[in-house]
Amino acid sequence: MNQSELRELLSSEGLRLLDSLPAWRSSDEIVRTVSELRKAGHSAALVAAVLSQSKLRAKATSKFGPFADRMLYTEAGLEQATRLSVASQHAGRFATAGVKWVADLGCGIGADALAIAGLGLTVTAVERDETTAAIASYNLAPWSNAHVVHGDAESTDLTGIDGVYLDPARRDARVRLTNPADWTPTLDFAFELAERYPTGIKLGPGIDRDLIPKQAEAQWVSVGREVVELGLWFGAVAREGIRRSALVIGEHGTAEMTAAADSADEAAGELGQYLFEPDGAVIRARLIGDLARQLEGRMLDTSIAYFSADTAAVSPFATCFEIVADFPLDRRSLKRELATRKIGTLEIKKRGVDIDPATFRTSLSLKGENSATLILTRVAGKRRALLAQRPALSPSPTV
Incomplete structure (x- = not known):
């Protein structure tokens, strides 16, 4: 935003016009809106300024909630x-x-x-x-x-x-x-x-x-x-x-x-029925070991942030997945398995393997009415593909 745009926006006409606009929905309506505002006698500069702010206010709702509609913004700000x-x-x-x-x-x-x-x-x-x-x-x-x-x-x-x-x-x-x-x-x-x-x-x-x-x-x-x-x-x-x-x-x-400090790592162990993906804040804070112990889990690999457990749990600090099947990480065999299971919608997560999920998904030629999560990772140092689903968990136990 430059100074001239700001002056247009902060004028009494600019602020009244901005507050009178309906909530921004889509750029598809922009041409019609510009035409209507210009026909109403507003300058091109003012129309551009208020529409830019209207769009930013819509984006700002996720950050500021009800305050978003009474604030002004720069895009970078x-x-x-x-x-x-x-x-x-x-x-x-x-x-x-x-x-x-x-x-x-x-x-x-x-x-x-x-x-x-x-x-x-x-x-x-x-x-x-x-x-x-x-x-x-x-x-x-x-x-x-x-x-x-x-x-x-x-x-x-x-x-x-x-x-x-x-x-x-x-x-x-x-x-x-x-x-x-x-x-x-x-x-x-x-x-x-x-x-x-x-x-x-x-x-x-x-x-x-x-x-x-x-x-x-x-x-x-x-x-x-x-x-x-x-x-x-x-x-x-x-x-x-x-x-x-x-x-x-x-x-x-x-x-x-x-x-009081980074938590000590939990030892690696066998893959259990459930896999937990810690929240990114837990990973960044290096508190994965503490969380694994709270959920009675063990690491899949000492260098990877996933851990496994035998019991499901609800936690704000991790997402729980139930392991449906465990395969070697081989594209051809996975393609056959997913086709047999009629999986057409696939969420792919990965840690510890150099694979682009979007490219990998395309190569699987998915078809079918079922959906699943595929976790590409290492277990005890070996590349594995874990077919998983989010379990239906009750509100407890919660950690």
Whole structure:
């Protein structure tokens, strides 16, 4: 979004027109909508601006729920914004720690600042991009305890601040920056603040674990089985005795596994009747061993994140599959077996084998009315194809 588009959008005509539009459904209707709005006397620039926002609001519903329809966005800002369900967890840490005034350095469109202000804390939200700062100002306008500053995080006056949250920019013109020294602010700057303030730092979940300070609480977060971030927490916003955490948010609500360190691996053993696929947050946090022991399981292979058990269980931290058949991983024999079983719809999962699931599925020439899951992996070092189904599980036992 450029400045001229923003001016169109923030005009009284622009905001009224945006709020009057029906919910965005499909780009198939765009030509007709543009024609109707132009016939009504709206300029081409204004129509383009409000339709772009209408589309972004529709996308934002998955992150912001009912708040989505009263916020404004940039495309990059929405993509990088914290989901409200996760931002509320961040804000809750500062509130629990007794922090009164938080500096959100690199606030983007204001998602985390919104959650912090919503808990009654004072928040100063700092954003270096002028357009994004203006968007954040609009989004935070309903909260008198939130103030947006267009400026640089590393030169912000922190007088009176008693807590800091940072989301370093890790892209430049949509190119991912792999060197933490190139981030804005830099990771070293963030760590320096963490020595002086209760501090939270949002990072990508795949960051090099060697960069995680020993004194930090590292929390990997997944939403709907997608790992969305790694949060590093320091000082009063870190919890005593916890250095590893997997926070899982989904239809079940919120669940968390915690530990003082990476968990010890569970020994490998025979394939049982059930296979468990741990949530990505559990895998990233290296708590698979703890989860396997809780579910009385054993690893399929010491280098693979799947584990097996003799009993099914419901867990927010793993998906359970019932093993129907165990085959060598051979495409021709699998093709015959699937044809015999009339399997036409096949979900393919894989770990520990170099296979492209989409290409492999095409090569099987599937036909039939039945469906199944095919898990391609290694069991005791051997390549196997496990035909599976999701069992009908009762609500208990739950771990």
